[in-house]
Amino acid sequence: MKVYAHRGYSGKYPENTMLAFQKAAEIGCEGIELDVQLTKDGVVVVIHDETIDRTTDGSGYVRDYTYEELSKFNAGKIYGGKYGFQPVPTFEEYCKWVSQTDLVTNVEIKSSVYYYGELEEKTMELVRKYGLVDKVLYSSFNHMSLVQIKKLDPTRYCGALLEHKGLGNAGYYCKKYGFEAYHPGVKGLTEEEVKGCKENGIEVNVWTINDMGALEQLYEWGCDSVITNYPEVCKSWLDSKK
Ligand code: G3P
Ligand code: CA
Secondary structure: OEEEEEOOOOOOOOOOOHHHHHHHHHHOOOEEEEEEEEOOOOOEEEOOOOEOOOOOOOOOEHHHOOHHHHOOOOOOHHHOOOOOOOOOOEHHHHHHHHOOOOOEEEEEEOOOOOOOOOHHHHHHHHHHHOOOHHHEEEEEOOHHHHHHHHHHOOOOEEEEEOOOOOOOOHHHHHHHHOOOEEEOEOOOOOHHHHHHHHHOOOEEEEEOOOOHHHHHHHHHHOOOEEEEOOHHHHHHHHHHOO
16 A cells, blocks of 8 residues: 655645655655645646645735745745745646656646636646656546546546545446546545445545554555555554565
């Protein structure tokens, strides 16, 4: 079972910053999950919310700032400035860095609250530019974004993201739409759902696993990956099972 660091090593470092990504890489997990959105001037940036209020010292919508303006805000706010100034990374900066590692990246297209139009295409172009096509899996709560990715390049790996209520017959659904994976929230997930995915050849990558009981259960059920704020803990438990 693979371990993805959710928004980087966000259990210890400010989420979706280069620091959180580098720290995840240091502990030796297999992958990183991150969120992308578009600035006013069309730059793909790595940030979770549509607004910058929760994670930076600024306020307002990501889409109302140019990247130059956005880069002045400190995304290190969550840990009270403990880690100094941490800019909102561009996705290009991330791609440049990750291309020098063995890490796999789960890029979540944040397009459910506000639909950016060109976000899928611009993100895919950067992935191609840095030679990451085989090291990226796309996911989104907005499955139309995944359909759009498949339309642009049917070979890209896509995972259908679902909230904790999940989706009846998820394996069949993913197979029917050509998605390679199912990304359910852990809380409502059942063994039947996992089995249904396996029967349809669909991988199951579950979020957000922050307790040992859930980790053990998903391991027993044969899930493919866990997405966690605490990659170090998950990794060392899984290593002990080898
Ligand atoms: O991709 C899994 C997880 O990140 C989805 O929820 O809100 O943390 O982006 P959220
Ligand atoms: Ca996410």
